[in-house]
Amino acid sequence: MASISQVEVKDFLVDYLLKIAQEKSIEIKTIDDDFDMFAVGLIDSLGMLEVITALEDKFSVELDMASLDAELLTVVGPLSSYVASYVNKQNQEAKNTY
Amino acid sequence: MEEVSRFLISGFINSSERYTNNIALEVEGIKLSYGQLREKAESIASVLRLHEEGDGTGLSAIFAYRSVTAFAGVLGILIHGHGYVPLNPAFPIERNALMLQSSGCSIVIVDGEAVNKLDRLLAVLEKRLILIIPDLEDTSALEARWTQHRFLNANHIKKGSFCYRKPSYTQNSIAYLLFTSGSTGTPKGVAVAQRNVISYLDFVVPRYCITENDRCSQTFDMTFDLSAHDMFVTWEKGACLCCLSQKDLIKPAGFITNSKLTTWFSVPSTAIFMKKLGILKPGMYPDLRLSLFCGEALPMEIAKQWAQSAPNSIIENIYGPTELTIACMAYRWDPEKTPSECEQGLVPIGKPFDHMEAILVDENLHEVPLGEPGELLMSGEQVSLGYWNDPEKTAAAFVIPPGKAKIYYRTGDRVRFSDIGKTLVYLGRMDNQLKILGHRVELGEIEAVVRKESRIDGVVAIGWPIIPGGAGGVEIFLESEGVDISVIKNRVASILPHYMVPRKYHLLNKFPLNSNGKYDRKALAKLLET
Numbered sequence: 001m002a003s004i005s006q007v008e009v010k011d012f013l014v015d016y017l018l019k020i021a022q023e024k025s026i027e028i029k030t031i032d033d034d035f036d037m038f039a040v041g042l043i044d045s046l047g048m049l050e051v052i053t054a055l056e057d058k059f060s061v062e063l064d065m066a067s068l069d070a071e072l073l074t075v076v077g078p079l080s081s082y083v084a085s086y087v088n089k090q091n092q093e094a095k096n097t098y
Numbered sequence: 099m100e101e102v103s104r105f106l107i108s109g110f111i112n113s114s115e116r117y118t119n120n121i122a123l124e125v126e127g128i129k130l131s132y133g134q135l136r137e138k139a140e141s142i143a144s145v146l147r148l149h150e151e152g153d154g155t156g157l158s159a160i161f162a163y164r165s166v167t168a169f170a171g172v173l174g175i176l177i178h179g180h181g182y183v184p185l186n187p188a189f190p191i192e193r194n195a196l197m198l199q200s201s202g203c204s205i206v207i208v209d210g211e212a213v214n215k216l217d218r219l220l221a222v223l224e225k226r227l228i229l230i231i232p233d234l235e236d237t238s239a240l241e242a243r244w245t246q247h248r249f250l251n252a253n254h255i256k257k258g259s260f261c262y263r264k265p266s267y268t269q270n271s272i273a274y275l276l277f278t279s280g281s282t283g284t285p286k287g288v289a290v291a292q293r294n295v296i297s298y299l300d301f302v303v304p305r306y307c308i309t310e311n312d313r314c315s316q317t318f319d320m321t322f323d324l325s326a327h328d329m330f331v332t333w334e335k336g337a338c339l340c341c342l343s344q345k346d347l348i349k350p351a352g353f354i355t356n357s358k359l360t361t362w363f364s365v366p367s368t369a370i371f372m373k374k375l376g377i378l379k380p381g382m383y384p385d386l387r388l389s390l391f392c393g394e395a396l397p398m399e400i401a402k403q404w405a406q407s408a409p410n411s412i413i414e415n416i417y418g419p420t421e422l423t424i425a426c427m428a429y430r431w432d433p434e435k436t437p438s439e440c441e442q443g444l445v446p447i448g449k450p451f452d453h454m455e456a457i458l459v460d461e462n463l464h465e466v467p468l469g470e471p472g473e474l475l476m477s478g479e480q481v482s483l484g485y486w487n488d489p490e491k492t493a494a495a496f497v498i499p500p501g502k503a504k505i506y507y508r509t510g511d512r513v514r515f516s517d518i519g520k521t522l523v524y525l526g527r528m529d530n531q532l533k534i535l536g537h538r539v540e541l542g543e544i545e546a547v548v549r550k551e552s553r554i555d556g557v558v559a560i561g562w563p564i565i566p567g568g569a570g571g572v573e574i575f576l577e578s579e580g581v582d583i584s585v586i587k588n589r590v591a592s593i594l595p596h597y598m599v600p601r602k603y604h605l606l607n608k609f610p611l612n613s614n615g616k617y618d619r620k621a622l623a624k625l626l627e628t
Contacts, residue, residue, distance in 0.1 A: 025588050038345055044596065045348045045371050046535065046570060052374065064376035070349035073375075 003088045004059065009080035012058055016051065017042055017076075033077025048074065059087045106273045106295050107176040109334035110136070117310050117336035123169055124357070125316075125341035132336065135170060138232075141255045142174025142207065145230055149250060150178075153204040156267070157275055159183040160320065161194065161219065162209035164341050167232050168320060171207040172329065180205075181272035181289075184320035187212040189595040193285070195222045197277045200287055200486065209233055213240075220244050230255075269293035275486055276323050278420050279538050279598070281530070283546030287486030288323075294423040295326065297479035301451045302327070303334050305428075306361070306388055310336035314361045315354075317342050317368065322537070323420045324392055328363060351377035354386070362386050362408070365393040365536030369400045370565075383408040392416045392425055393536030395524055395567020396445040401431050417447035417524070419538070421495065421507050423480040426454045429521055439516050439523075444567055446521040447513065454478035456522065457506065458513060463499040471514040473528050475499065475506040482507075524567065532561040533568035534597045544572055544598055551589040554578050556609055559600065560623050574600040575622050577609050 072078035114132040122132040158175045162168035175182040210233030237249040277285035314332040318325035332339040346353040386408040396415040418425035429448025458472030466472035484492030512525040530541040541559040556577020561569030610621040
């Protein structure tokens, strides 16, 4: 599998969050790397799980978020970097076992 | 002699004398010793004493997030001799207004952050209020806008102007008034008496061997009665209450470790989220010596994983509706024995506390034979006073079954004695109530609100997705050919608390009916599966 970039994850995440914002009637102008989805009330703890599940479905991977700092977990930039490097690492390991 | 005059506040007062310099509370990065917290609480109590105009309820409300003012406010109200009524700024304003109105109380303590929502709250209230805002020095702008209300700020609160004296209330006075979901569209106020909470504390504090060295978690909002356990079990013995922020609760691993928690108490959902985030790995929380779960069914797999993650911890699944005061049954996890006692993958709810009694009955309130499923009824010292100003609902739920001489509370929960171990297992609800993130939700209440706002009669709320012992959220079916859902959605979201707000709406021209000619809920739920 080709490696994925942080931008790819972020684009997916932004689309996903804009959809939630629309459903919840929360007005959002732009979503940049510093955007904290928790702070603006887009997600609660159940919402966070749904974000992770959506990312897992999209990138066909089971994510382990243990080593991402709690403060950064809900921030778009760090979350997408973490997911991108996690997915790439998993794919690399899968390749190495062949 | 001491027993006679013991109240909910007594434990904190004793600890504040014995452990004056120990830390009582850590919240929002602030640490307060018992002495400091008592001083804050007493200053609030002194304002209450000086300015109370006597509305006859014996209650004062708190409109606050989990902040220093919120905790000092609860204590101050109790020191003054009132019961406390927690509101919740995270809930919609209309919900708060409804709770405040039905409590009838006219004093509200407001914290610095909730002040931002105060204008909106006051706009929907007619009654004259006394608003105590300890976090503000200047309330002149508010006073100018709201001339009918009285505002008391930090300048009215003098330090050291008060000395604790035994409150004037009795064992039957209300300690707190909490609102739960009601099926007709309005929340019900559950009135819990001083003696109810005291019997809870008398049983639980020795059971869990709380000492002044403990550091106890605080995860529940004040509007959730399990927060009363957090506060008063901790303060009874001079331990430290460590409050997790909403953000800490999303991923609590760092908090548990850095705060050196020794006891943990949350809804099982939090543990389920932790597992999903990869922070429930073996050996992660060696400092925890006690872990309690309550509020919804506890899946066996989660308890098993928690046991590995917190290898030095006792784990208990505790059970109890607000009407029976915090919790009244407990089951202790045993890695050898428990898996064989679980049914439907859920940890049993166990046995009643020593001073409580359980019976299982059929629809005519006659006891069912041992081993048969039935509705759980409970009797004993923790049976609360009933629903505030609602004798009809109280009479329906607090009953004397045929052949009995005492009042039993009808929990509405279906349970059964397990074959092994004689413990009770939870099977489900008798009605359309369900648990979302540990909160009790009457589907009927959501339907009533949606019906009113949409002016559509055909409304069915379904708990979805189904998770063990509850649901992740609620989805709505509307019987309509075409309607602007977005308007309805916004209105409903402005009335219901976040966990009750429907996540999705589905339109259907015609609802399927069952053999009784009623809406076929099962068939509608099936539609969600596809």
